[in-house]
Structures are given as C-alpha cells and as structure tokens.
Amino acid sequence: GAVVSQHPSWVICKSGTSVKIECRSLDFQATTMFWYRQFPKQSLMLMATSNEGSKATYEQGVEKDKFLINHASLTLSTLTVTSAHPEDSSFYICSARVGTYEQFFGPGTRLTVL
Amino acid sequence: AQSVTQLGSHVSVSEGALVLLRCNYSSSVPPYLFWYVQYPNQGLQLLLKYTSAATLVKGINGFEAEFKKSETSFHLTKPSAHMSDAAEYFCAVRRGSGGYQKVTFGTGTKLQVIP
Numbered sequence: 047g048a049v050v051s052q053h054p055s056w057v058i059c060k061s062g063t064s065v066k067i068e069c070r071s072l073d074f075q076a077t078t079m080f081w082y083r084q085f086p087k088q089s090l091m092l093m094a095t096s097n098e099g100s101k102a103t104y105e106q107g108v109e110k111d112k113f114l115i116n117h118a119s120l121t122l123s124t125l126t127v128t129s130a131h132p133e134d135s136s137f138y139i140c141s142a143r144v145g146t147y148e149q150f151f152g153p154g155t156r157l158t159v160l
Numbered sequence: 161a162q163s164v165t166q167l168g169s170h171v172s173v174s175e176g177a178l179v180l181l182r183c184n185y186s187s188s189v190p191p192y193l194f195w196y197v198q199y200p201n202q203g204l205q206l207l208l209k210y211t212s213a214a215t216l217v218k219g220i221n222g223f224e225a226e227f228k229k230s231e232t233s234f235h236l237t238k239p240s241a242h243m244s245d246a247a248e249y250f251c252a253v254r255r256g257s258g259g260y261q262k263v264t265f266g267t268g269t270k271l272q273v274i275p
Contacts, residue, residue, distance in 0.1 A: 050203075080263075089250060089265045090204070139203050149263060151196075151203040 048074045050142050052152035059130055060160055067125045067155045069140030075120035076142030080149065081113075084137040096123045130159045164193070164234075164251045166266035174274050179223075179238040181269045183251030186232065192254035193234045194263065195225055199247045207249075210234060221245070246273045 049072040059065050069079055078097050082090040094115050096102040102115035112134075114126040123142075127134055135158050141149040167182040185191055190212050196204040208219025215227045225236045236249060251266040 052203075089267045092262060092264075095262065137201075141204075143261070148206075148209075151205070153203040154201065156201065 048150040050150045050152040052155050056156040058158045061131050064128045065130055069123045069152055071121045071142040078143040079123040080141045081125050082139045132159045135159045164253045164266040166251050166269050168269055170270050172272040173241045176240050179241045181236040181249050183234045184232050185253050194252040195236050196250045197247045241273045243273050
C-alpha cells in the first residue's frame, strides 16, 4: 500500500527555536496533504490542508504565521513550528490523499519543547 | 455539519471475547465513514471504510463494521479479541467534496485486551 514517512520521528528543542517536520509520500504522488496535531489522550485535530503549489488552508484557530506549511512538490510537504513554546509540544501527524477519499497517514513526529 | 461520536473512551474485553466499539454519526447527506487504529506513538492505520456500497464492511485484522442508517451508527466489531488488538481506535467521517474534503475524527476508544 501507499507509504507516508515523516522526519524526524521525535525532536526536542529549546523554547524560541524553530522546528521543521517533513512529510513524504514514498511511492505515490499526493496532490493534497494534511497536518494534524494530537495532544495526549486526545483525538487528532486538523491543522491545515496543503495542496501542491498553493497556499495551505488553515483551520480556525490555527496560527498560520506560527505553523508554516510548504507543499513544494507532489511528494513533500513541510511543517515548520516557528518560535516554539512548551505549549506547542504535541504529536504531529501528516497524511496524504490518494484519489477521492483515501488518506494515508505518516507515523507521526513527537515534538517536545523545553 | 458532519461529525462522529464514539461512546466509551475505554473498553476492556477478555482475550477471545467479542469486541464492540461504538460510533454514531451525524450527517445531512450519505456519509463516508472510516475506522482507524493507532498503536502507541504511531500514526493511523485504516481498518475499513464505508463508501455507500455494501452496508457490512469487512476490514483488516478480522474487523468489520455495519452501516445502519436507521440508527445512524457504524459500530466496529471483531468476533474474537486478540492481545495484539490492544490499541486506540478512531471513527471518522469525511466532510466536503472534491478538493475540499476533510476527515473529522471521533474522540477515540482505547481497547484493552485482558489475557
């Protein structure tokens, strides 16, 4: 089946620094990628929808200047958490859509901000 | 707005017993419904999906779900639980169409399998 990878799988950073997370579709081209965050013992919350070559569409309440999304190619989307703070610590998961409804999820990235 | 409600944040079953995880949806149009499984510190894996074809949907690992319009339900079942089924399960519904599709997840149900 379709495989989506994320890098890094976990990252620890100091408060105030920026962190970039990569999401790649390894064996297919994805016109749309999604970024979610998941707090401990909670469900996934959609942050933004990213279409290749265009600006990401952010969900209400998500700061677009803090969570920068770039979808430069059909196989790569990046999420940059700028000026990270401890409250940004979370599990970030991307997914890539194939066809009309199938989404494939990456393994997630655990971000810890000290 | 389309959404899903999962009843029970935690479910415990004995190994070999029936697994039943409940999901109810609200939708003004025929929905696309999904069940995903998440193992600790991992992403989500699709178990099965309903796309308005057969109402009884069979998925991976012996799971199945039945779409019941009269009850607005899409409960997940497995006849005999295995230790490896211990994980968190999410029901989800697809919203929108075309390039504006989004998937909304339920709050999740953690399944514990007791040996």
